[in-house]
Amino acid sequence: MNKDPKIVRILLIGDAGCGKTSIILALVGEEFPLYVPPRAEEITIPAEVTPEKVPTHIVDYSSQEQNEETLKEEITKAHVVCVVYSLNDDSALDKLQTYWLPLIAHCTEGPQAKPVILAGNKVYLLLCVYL
Numbered sequence: 001m002n003k004d005p006k007i008v009r010i011l012l013i014g015d016a017g018c019g020k021t022s023i024i025l026a027l028v029g030e031e032f033p034l035y036v037p038p039r040a041e042e043i044t045i046p047a048e049v050t051p052e053k054v055p056t057h058i059v060d061y062s063s064q065e066q067n068e069e070t071l072k073e074e075i076t077k078a079h080v081v082c083v084v085y086s087l088n089d090d091s092a093l094d095k096l097q098t099y100w101l102p103l104i105a106h107c108t109e110g111p112q113a114k115p116v117i118l119a120g121n122k123v124y125l126l127l128c129v130y131l
Contacts, residue, residue, distance in 0.1 A: 072107050080115045
């Protein structure tokens with residue numbers, strides 16, 4: 001991986017419906033959208049608004065619109081992979097350990113290793129259950 005990239009490419013992956021697209025749209029629109037498409041178009045954050053002065057591309061993966069070969073290509077191209085999982089889905093942690101993390105490791109062996117961020121999402125649904 002390039003230590004001083006001219007751009008940073010962040011890929012959001014995770015199970016369908018875990019909130020990847022909502023996170024991206026909320027970042028761009030500064031509020032959670034009422035309508036959420038299956039996948040957000042690639043977002044570019046200009047260099048002048050990032051602390052490191054590097055353009056940042058945020059890429060959304062959707063199993064509804066893309067295949068696993070595309071997923072593997074996107075993991076390989078990414079500088080950072082963010083795995084989003086739903087905190088209100090009991091099987092999400094299992095799939096994280098049995099599918100997502102092994103897939104990333106397979107696609108990024110050796111010098112391709114890259115940072116992985118785990119993002120638990122939908123905590124508000126858990127709070128509603130307990131209130």
